[in-house]
Amino acid sequence: MRKFVFDCDTGTDDAIAILAAFGTPDIEILGITSVNGNVTENHVSANNLDLCEYLGFDVPVTRGASMPLFSGYHNSLDMTHGTTGLGSVVLPHAQTKQFDPRIASRFLFDMAVKCEGELELFVTGPMTNIALAVIQYPEFSDLIKHIYFMGGAVWGGNVTTTAEFNIWADPEAAHIVFDSGIPMTMVGLDVTLKAIMEKEDVVKLRACHTKAADFAADLLDFMFDRYSRGGEDVIMHDALAVASALCPECMKYTDYFVDVETTGTYTRGHTAADFRGRLGKEPNMACAMELDVPMFRKWLVERISACGKSENH
Ligand code: BDR
Ligand code: CA
Numbered sequence: 001m002r003k004f005v006f007d008c009d010t011g012t013d014d015a016i017a018i019l020a021a022f023g024t025p026d027i028e029i030l031g032i033t034s035v036n037g038n039v040t041e042n043h044v045s046a047n048n049l050d051l052c053e054y055l056g057f058d059v060p061v062t063r064g065a066s067m068p069l070f071s072g073y074h075n076s077l078d079m080t081h082g083t084t085g086l087g088s089v090v091l092p093h094a095q096t097k098q099f100d101p102r103i104a105s106r107f108l109f110d111m112a113v114k115c116e117g118e119l120e121l122f123v124t125g126p127m128t129n130i131a132l133a134v135i136q137y138p139e140f141s142d143l144i145k146h147i148y149f150m151g152g153a154v155w156g157g158n159v160t161t162t163a164e165f166n167i168w169a170d171p172e173a174a175h176i177v178f179d180s181g182i183p184m185t186m187v188g189l190d191v192t193l194k195a196i197m198e199k200e201d202v203v204k205l206r207a208c209h210t211k212a213a214d215f216a217a218d219l220l221d222f223m224f225d226r227y228s229r230g231g232e233d234v235i236m237h238d239a240l241a242v243a244s245a246l247c248p249e250c251m252k253y254t255d256y257f258v259d260v261e262t263t264g265t266y267t268r269g270h271t272a273a274d275f276r277g278r279l280g281k282e283p284n285m286a287c288a289m290e291l292d293v294p295m296f297r298k299w300l301v302e303r304i305s306a307c308g309k310s311e312n313h
């Protein structure tokens with residue numbers, strides 16, 4: 001059975017991505033690690049803990065990095081994910097579930113050792129926790145089988161003209177991870193901007209009458225409302241990273257050498273993909289470049305509909 005840790009900055013679309021992972025049979029989620037990003041780390045961590053208790057996900061939840069490695073970025077002020085990270089959705093506060101005492105990077109390393117080279121990661125926020133694990137534990141990189149991450153873009157950006165949020169929020173961390181030798185799949189804006197849900201998806205989720213599907217439908221309703229007020233569309237950036245591991249056939253991929261611009265005046269956080277092969281470097285990741293949108297939406301609704309019914313979690 002494939003084993004994963006989910007590193008995230010929950011986050012409306014992170015939460016939906018978590019549901020998709022927990023709704024997938026025949027995989028094991030060993031834990032959720034939290035990182036500063038969409039909102040402050042304390043909000044992210046609380047969201048992950050509350051979500052797990054509310055939906056009965058019996059896995060460790062850790063706290064994690066509360067700021068980027070070097071840059072001054074603290075948090076988005078654009079309210080894409082609301083003040084707490086879950087938009088207008090309010091989960092009951094966890095009553096009995098406690099945080100795992102380990103900090104994220106230590107937990108990641110412990111799971112990597114436990115899985116003896118078979119651990120895979122979903123990464124749907126800034127890469128600070130992963131970079132810290134790479135820095136602190138020299139064996140870590142060799143123990144990770146694959147990272148499926150949402151971040152970057154071969155073409156374009158969503159914070160600046162050339163930088164995507166997760167990479168822009170901690171470019172040095174992303175540079176360290178890209179350079180680590182860990183096999184990776186980049187799911188960037190090239191595909192995620194097309195992963196837009198429709199109202200009919202909400203109807204299908206409401207028909208399930210499960211806590212998980214209702215929670216997802218509430219998050220999607222918040223996103224439809226956000227879009228009607230001029231905000232971001234109902235985009236499933238992070239669930240697409242999960243899909244790249246669990247429904248890989250919904251995308252097409254090209255191998256590139258990709259590095260992160262850390263010093264540019266206007267381009268800090270840009271993921272530079274050597275699509276012309278001019279640098280003469282071996283590709284370090286597969287980049288998702290095309291998406292079958294109906295296949296992805298069907299997969300996502302099915303996985304969330306199954307969430308809470310699986311025997312595996
Ligand atoms: C990424 O940034 C966040 O707003 C989303 O959760 C996603 O991980 C998209 O740029
Ligand atoms: Ca995210």
